[in-house]
Amino acid sequence: MNRGILGTAALTFLLAACSHDSAGIQEKKSGGVKMVTSALGKVLPGKKETATQAAPSDPNALAAAALQSLKGPVIMVTFEANKTPMIGAMRGENGTMRTYQTPSNRAFVMRNGLLAGTRGFGRDLMSADTQAADRLIRSTTAGTAQRVYRYLDGGGAERPLPVSCTITPGATVDIGPVKARQVAEHCEGSGARLDMSYLVAGGTILQSRQWVGPGLGYVTIQQLRN
DSSP states (O other): OOTTOOOOOOSSSOOOOOOBGGGTBOOOHHHHHHHHHHHTTTSSTTOOOOTTOOOSSOHHHHHHHHHHHOOSOEEEEEETTTOOEEEEEEEEEETTEEEEEOTTSOEEEEETTEEEEEESSSSOEEEEOOHHHHHHHHTTOOEEEEEEEEEEOTTSOEEEEEEEEEEEEEEEEEETTEEEEEEEEEEEETTEEEEEEEEEETTEEEEEEEEEETTTEEEEEEEEEO
């Protein structure tokens, strides 16, 4: 899937539409909402939209405004702890690494759609080894991979967390005209048990639930524009 794709799917919030130039898919407001609605619950079993869930900003309006006002790749990130969506615009790219910056000057560092670091949140993820898992997840291939998370503890010290992960492809789901594959990743080690989920199409991670660290918990990352 090329960089013109708009990823579609929603874990917690509805987002806007998807387009893929080479496939001739056009962005449509009403169609996009239907496509996103159909994706609810397909990535994370048991994760469903809650209509009464309060949020400081309407995610639909936030996504639409971001896509209209920003150029280049855009993501929406939602922390599970506070359900607050935030927009990240790409501000740097080095090979497979991308840095997305929020309006409050916080940052998410991504490697091929996998979270490799955060900055500005306090108990940040300083780095994460993602290469081995990346190859399996984006190719939707079953296998095992080793990861090492390096996060800041409450005292500001960097702590390594090595874990062993099992990647398991799941069902293929239709999101409008796009066929995507569910991929689950379960990691254990050093007393931790982590469960991540991904929605992958054409080697691109459209949406994911990923772990940041013990202080920040899980985030949902949605690729609005790639």
